[in-house]
Amino acid sequence: xxxxxxxxxxxxxxxTAVRELRTQGYDGDLVVIAAEDHAPYERxxxxxxxxxxxxxxxxxxxxxxxxxxxxxxxxxxxxxxxxVDPDAHTLTAGGQEVAWSGLLLATGATPKRLALADDSxxxxxxxxxxxxxxxxxEQLQPGARIGIIGGxxxxxxxxxxxxxxxxxxVVLEALEQPLLNVVGPEVGALFAQLHREKGADVxxxxxxxxxSRGEGGATVTTADGETLTFDRLVVGVGVAPVTDLAAxxxxxxxxxxxxxxxxxxxxxxxxxxxxxxxxxxxxxxHRLRVEHWDxxxxxxxxxxxxxxxxxxxxxxxxxxxxxxxxxxxxxxGHPGPGGFERVVITGDTEGPVEGRTFRVWWLRGDRVVxxxxxxxxxxxxxxxxxxxxxxxxxxxxx
Ligand SMILES: Cc1cc2nc3c(=O)[nH]c(=O)nc-3n(C[C@H](O)[C@H](O)[C@H](O)COP(=O)(O)OP(=O)(O)OC[C@H]3O[C@@H](n4cnc5c(N)ncnc54)[C@H](O)[C@@H]3O)c2cc1C
Numbered sequence: 101x102x103x104x105x106x107x108x109x110x111x112x113x114x115x116t117a118v119r120e121l122r123t124q125g126y127d128g129d130l131v132v133i134a135a136e137d138h139a140p141y142e143r144x145x146x147x148x149x150x151x152x153x154x155x156x157x158x159x160x161x162x163x164x165x166x167x168x169x170x171x172x173x174x175x176x177x178x179x180x181x182x183x184v185d186p187d188a189h190t191l192t193a194g195g196q197e198v199a200w201s202g203l204l205l206a207t208g209a210t211p212k213r214l215a216l217a218d219d220s221x222x223x224x225x226x227x228x229x230x231x232x233x234x235x236x237x238e239q240l241q242p243g244a245r246i247g248i249i250g251g252x253x254x255x256x257x258x259x260x261x262x263x264x265x266x267x268x269x270v271v272l273e274a275l276e277q278p279l280l281n282v283v284g285p286e287v288g289a290l291f292a293q294l295h296r297e298k299g300a301d302v303x304x305x306x307x308x309x310x311x312s313r314g315e316g317g318a319t320v321t322t323a324d325g326e327t328l329t330f331d332r333l334v335v336g337v338g339v340a341p342v343t344d345l346a347a348x349x350x351x352x353x354x355x356x357x358x359x360x361x362x363x364x365x366x367x368x369x370x371x372x373x374x375x376x377x378x379x380x381x382x383x384x385x386h387r388l389r390v391e392h393w394d395x396x397x398x399x400x401x402x403x404x405x406x407x408x409x410x411x412x413x414x415x416x417x418x419x420x421x422x423x424x425x426x427x428x429x430x431x432x433g434h435p436g437p438g439g440f441e442r443v444v445i446t447g448d449t450e451g452p453v454e455g456r457t458f459r460v461w462w463l464r465g466d467r468v469v470x471x472x473x474x475x476x477x478x479x480x481x482x483x484x485x486x487x488x489x490x491x492x493x494x495x496x497x498x
Contacts, residue, residue, distance in 0.1 A: 102128060102201045103129070103189065103199035103200050103201040104128065104129030104130055104131045104174070104198075104199075104200060104201065105121065105126070105128065105129070105130055105131070105200065105201060105202040105203075105204075105407055106131045106132075106133065106191065106198060106200040106202075106203050106204070107130075107131070107132045107133070107203075107204040107206065108133050108134075108181045108191075108203070108204065108205050108206060108207060108345070109134060109140070109204075109205070109206035109207050109208060109374070110132075110134025110135060110136045110138060110139070110140045110141070110177065111140055111141070111142070111143065111206060111208045111374060111375075111396060112140065112141075112142040112143070112162055112374065112393060112396035112397060112400065113204075113206035113208075113373040113374030113375075113396040113397075113399050113400045113403070114132060114134065114140045114162075114204065114206045114373075114374075114400070115139075115140030115141070115142070115161075115162025115163055115400070116162060116396065116397050116399075116400025116401060116404075117204055117206065117373065117399075117400040117401070117403045117404045117407075118130060118132055118140070118163070118168075118173055118404075119162070119163055119167070119171075119400075120400060120401050120404035120405070121404045121407065121408070122171045122173075123404075124404060124405065124408055126404075126407075126408055128201075129174070130171075130172070130173045130174065131173075131174040131176065131198065131200075132168070132173060132174070132175045132176065133176045133179050133180075133181050133193050133198075134175075134176070134177050134178075134179070135178070135179065135180040135181075136177065136178070136229060136230075137177050137178045138161075138177060138230060139161055139162075139163065139165055139168065139175060139177060140161070140162045140163070141157075141160040141161050141162060141230065142160050142162055142393060142396075143160070143228070143393075144393050144421075145159060145160045145233075146160070146227060146228075146229075146230065146232065146233035147227060147233070147254055147257035147258055147261065148257060148261070148423050150230075150233055150237070151233050151236065151237050151240070151257075151258070151261045152261050152264060152265075153237060157230055157234075160230070176193065176194070179193050179194040180193065180194070181193045181345060182194075182195075182345075183345070183348060183349065184203065184205075184345060184346070184348075184349040184351075184370070185349065186349055186350065186351065186367035186368070186369075186370055189201065189203075189369065191203070200369075201369065202369050202370075202371070202407040203369060203370045203371070204370075204371050204372070204373060204403050204407060205345065205346055205351075205357060205365070205370065205371070205372045205373075205376065206372065206373045206374045206376065206377075206396075206399075206400075206403075207341075207342040207343070207345060207346075207376050208341075208342055208374060208375045208376055209228075209339035209340060209341050209342060209375040209376065209391055210228060210339060210340055210342055211226040211227070211228050211335070211336070211337075211338075211339050211340075212337050212338045212339060212340055213226075213335075214249060214335045214337055216308065216310070216311050217249065217311050217318075217333055217335050220310075220311040220312050220313055220318065221312075221313040222311055222312065222313045222314070222317065222318030222319070222333055223317060223318060223331070223332050223333065224318070224332075224333045224334075224335055225239070225332060225333065225334045225335070226334075226335055226336075227254055227258065227334065227336065228339070236258070236332075236334065239267075239331065239332045240261060240262050240265035240267050241265060241266075241267060242265065242266035242267065243266065243267065243268065244262075244265075244267040244268065244331050244332065245267070245268045245270075245317065245329065245330045245331045245332075246258075246259075246262045246267045246268065246269050246270075246330060246331065246332050246333075246334060247270050247272060247318065247320060247328060247330035247332070247333045247334070248262075248269065248270065248271045248272065248333075248334045248336065249272050249308065249333060249334070249335045249336065249337060250271075250272075250273065250335065250336040250337040250338070251271050251272075251273030251275075251277075251278030251279065251291075251292075251302065251304070252278070252279060252282075252336055252337070252338065253279070253282075253420075253422055254336035255271060255273075255278070255334070255336035256271070256278060256279070256291060256295065256422075256424055257422060257423070257424055258334050258336065259271050259295055259300045259302075259424075260295070260298070260423075260424040260425050262300075263295075263298050263299055263300055263425075264425070268301075269295075269299070269300040269301065270300070270301040270302075270303065270328060270330070271295065271300055271301070271302045271303065272303055272306045272308060272320070272322075272328075273302070273303065273304045273305075273306060274305070274306060274307065274308075275288075275304065275305070276288075276304050276305050277289050277291070277292055277304055278291045278292055278295075278302065278304065279291055283443075283460070283462075283472075284440065284443050284462070286443050286445065287443065287445070287460055287472075290453050291424075291453075292304065293453050294424065294425070294427060294452075294453040294454055295424075297452050297453060297454065298425055298454070306322050306323075306324075307322060307323035307324075308320055308321070308322055308323075309321045309322060309323050311333070314329050314330075315329075316331065317329060317330050317331040317332065318330045318331075318332070318333045320333070339375070339391060341355065341356040341357070341375060341376045341378075341389065342376055343356060343357055343376060346365065346372065346376075349367065350367070351365045351366050351367045351370060352365065352366040353378075354378065355378050355387075355389055356372075356375075356376050356377055356378030356389040357372035357376050357377055357378060358378050358380075358387075359371065359372050359377050359378065359379050359380070360379075360380050361379065361380050361381065361382040361413045361414055361415065362402065362406045362411065362412060362413055362414070363377060363379065363399060363402055363403050363406060363414055364406065371403045371406060371407060372403075373396070373399035373400055373402070373403040374395065374396040374399050374400070375389070375390075375391045375395075375396065376389075377389065377399060377414075379399075379414050381414070381415070382413055382414075382415045383415050383417065383488070384417075384434060384436055385436075386436050386437055388418065388434060388436075390418045390420075390434070392418055392419065392420040393420065393421070394416075394418075394419040394420065394421075395416075395418060395419075398414060398416045399414055402414045417432055417433055417434070417484070417487060417488065418432070418433065418434045419431065419432050425454050426454050426455070427453065427454045427474060427475060428474075428475060428477075429472055429473060429474045429475070430472065430473055430480050430483070431470065431471070431472040432470065432471055432472070432480070432483050432484055432487050433462070433468070433469055433470030433471055433487040433488070434469070434470060435462055435464070435469040435470055436469065438464055438469075439464070440462035440463060440464050440469050440470070441463060441464050441465065442462075442463050443460060443461065443462055443463070444460070444461045444463065444493060444496050445458055445459070445460050445461075446458060446459050446461075446496055446497050447459055447474075447476065455475070456474065456475065457473075457474065457475045457476045458473075458474050458475075458476065459471065459472065459473045459474070459476060459479055459482075459483070459496075460472045460473075460474070461486070461496050465490075466490040466491060466492065467488070467489070467490050468486045468487050468488065468489060468490075468491055468496075469487070469488075470487060471483040471486055471487045
C-alpha cells in the first residue's frame with residue numbers, strides 16, 4: 101500500500117486540491133494538515149460579507165464540514181507541519197511522523213508586520229484569519245475611530261466595511277495615491293475619490309513618525325506634525341509568503357516556493373500552490389507569485405492533476421476581484437517586470453465613482469498588459485479577449 105497524498109494548508113488552494121483529487125478518481129489515502137482550527141476556508145469574505153456581518157463563517161468553507169468524512173479524507177486541523185524530509189518522503193506534524201507519496205505545500209501568506217505599530221502597545225489589527233476578522237468586526241461600531249495604515253486592497257475593503265458600520269475612518273497611505281503600484285495614479289485617484297465620497301478621510305503621501313498607546317486607543321503622529329487618535333488601528337501593508345517549511349527542507353525558495361509551470365518544486369513529488377507558489381509562468385514569460393482567490397482555485401486543480409501524474413499547466417492569466425461599497429470590479433492580467441506605459445479609461449467619467457460603469461486598460465506600447473471593468477458585469481469576456489493582444493485605442497472603446 102502506498103503512502104497517502106498529504107496536503108499542507110488550510111486555505112483555498114488546499115480545499116480545492118483535496119476536492120479535485122477525489123473528483124479525478126484518486127481513491128488512495130488522503131491527509132490534510134491545517135494549522136488553523138478550521139477546515140480549509142477562503143479569505144475574501146473576511147474583509148467583505150463576514151466582516152460586514154452579512155454572511156456566516158460557514159459560507160467561507162471551501163468544502164462543507166461533512167465533506168471530508170464523506171470522502172474519506174483524514175482532516176487534521178489545529179496541527180502545524182513542523183518539518184519535511186523530501187528524501188525520506190516524510191514530515192512531522194504535531195510531533196508525529198507522517199509518510200507521503202505526494203506532498204502539496206499550500207502554506208499561503210502572512211501579513212507583513214509593522215514594528216512601529218506592534219511595539220507601541222496600541223490596539224492593532226491585522227487581517228488574515230477568521231479570528232482576525234471576528235475581532236475586527238466587533239470594533240466596527242458607529243462612531244468608532246478606525247485608523248487604517250495602508251491603502252491597498254485590504255485597507256480599502258476594511259475602510260468600506262467600517263464606513264458601512266458608520267465608523268469614522270482615516271486611511272493613511274504612504275504613496276501619492278491608494279493602490280498606486282497596482283493601478284497607477286489615475287485609477288488610484290478614483291479609489292481615493294470613491295472612499296472620500298463615502299465619508300472616509302483618505303490621506304496620501306503620509307509618513308508616520310510614531311505610534312503610541314493613547315487613551316483607550318492609538319495615537320499616530322505624522323511627519324507633518326499631525327497627531328491623530330484612534331480607537332483601533334488596522335495595518336494592511338502587504339503579505340509575505342510562508343516559506344520556512346520549504347526552505348528548511350532544502351526546497352528552492354525566492355519570493356515564495358519556486359515551482360515550474362506544473363507547480364512542481366525543486367524536490368521530487370513535492371508541489372506548491374496558491375499564495376506561496378512562485379510560478380514559472382508559461383504565457384507571461386516571467387515568474388509570477390500573486391495573492392488572488394482565483395489563482396488558489398486554478399492552482400488547486402493543477403496541483404491535484406499533477407499529484408496524480410498528470411501534465412496540467414498553470415497558464416491562466418491572473419484574475420482578481422474586489423467589492424467596496426456598491427462598487428465591484430474584476431481585473432485580468434499582469435504588467436510584469438516591464439510595467440505599463442499608459443492607461444486608457446473608457447466609460448463614465450461623471451457622477452459618484454460608486455455608481456460609474458467603466459473599463460480600464462493598461463498598455464505597454466500597443467499591447468494590453470492588463471484590463472479591468474468596474475460595475476460592468478458583461479465586460480469580463482471582452483477584458484479577457486484583449487489582455488495580451490496588441491490593439492489600437494479604438495478597439496478599447498468598442
Ligand atoms: C481579508 C482578505 C481578503 C481577500 N480578498 C480577496 C479578493 O477580494 N479577491 C482576491 O482575488 N483575493 C483576495 N484575497 C486573497 C485570497 O484570499 C488568497 O489569495 C487565498 O486565500 C490564497 O489561498 P492559499 O490556500 O494559497 O493560502 P491561505 O488562504 O493563506 O492558506 C494557507 C493556510 O496554510 C496554513 N499553514 C501555513 N503553514 C502551515 C504549516 N506549517 N502547517 C499547517 N498549516 C499551515 C495557514 O494556517 C493557512 O490556513 C483576500 C485575502 C484576505 C486575507
